[in-house]
Amino acid sequence: MNVNSISGLKFVLFIFWPWLVNSKGEQNRLLVNMTLVQNATALGAYCLDGSLPAYHLHRGFGAGVDNWLLQFEGGGWCNDIKSCLDRSKSNHGSTRYMNKWEVFSGILSNNASFNPDFYNWNRVKIRYCDGASFSGDAKFYNGTSLLYFRGQRIWQAIILDLLPKGLGHAKKAMLSGCSAGGLATFLHCDNFTSYLPKNASVKCLSDAGFFLDERDIALNHTMRSFYEGLITLQGVEPNLNQNCTSTLYYPHLCFFPQYALPFIETPFFILNSAYDVYQFHHILVPPSSDPRRHWDHCKLNVTACDTSQLNILQGFRIDMLTxxxxxYQNSTRDGMYINSCFTHCQSETQDTWFAAGSPRIHNKTIAETVGDWYFRRNISKEIDCAYPCDTTCHHMI
Structure with a gap:
């Protein structure tokens, strides 16, 4: 089974001058050039196809010059040779196919009006080209095809490249990510902290990365089986949280955030929709569990869901909150923002991160809540009421 990303739902305009201009003529989105990690070969850190890993760095300024925000790119996974070979010939498996310029918006924006708390930090977008949330360490070669499953080494190579560029003396830092990148944040949060000065304020944020270990509508563990194949193929298990794997009877379950989370020592913020579109389409109702396609209309338009389908979706929300x-109850250092929008990834898109019409819970935007949590300005644990009560949502379906 090949679980693909929903990147097709994101539309990005790539034009080759440093600023993007909106309809009002305001320069508010930044394009940042790619940096290839030339020293990655020394660590054997390669994308699936053997190309060099990469990131995009936009320097901080003013009071933020010593603060760092690292953002893992998302884009699904691959869990068998065929899907990984296909991926190696795309922008999610090779830097050769990636656009060399990346839009920095939302949490990556350098405009105080659109990103009030992190606009002047050093901001890094880590490109995703391994297919295992930066956690694998293996290689495949059958005499014809060669694949590098080196996500763990890619992560290390990028960190080592950034340390002498200023990350090594950071005063404040945050590791974040969206989707598969949000999952990577759970997997690498404490390791990130270990690289930084002891007196630095280090925290982590996962956006749409809280993938549930949930049975689908046919009562199959579709996502658990998918992850098992991924973990075996890409040699992930040794890189999972050792305190977690030594506790669970099935160590591979530590790839799921709900099992790894209790063992993370660094302050953590979880941003997620209770009706995450990716999880709705691939965990709760994967195509394999709906061969007669009864859910097609509901997947395309939530207002087309019948009462039974809505009840199942409400059950998924309850399971996430459980x-x-x-x-939510026992931690004072952590934060969360669980809204009831049919969406996926909300920190990188300006409209959902911080804008006049952004989603709100108790009249607080995502950016305001994350900022309050990081800087300890206020209690930052927000849970939305159940669908369809929220009228501020930006639904993707």
């Missing part, structure tokens, strides 16, 4: 109960 998995987060201890995190």
């Amino acid at each position: 998995a987060l109960r201890d995190f």
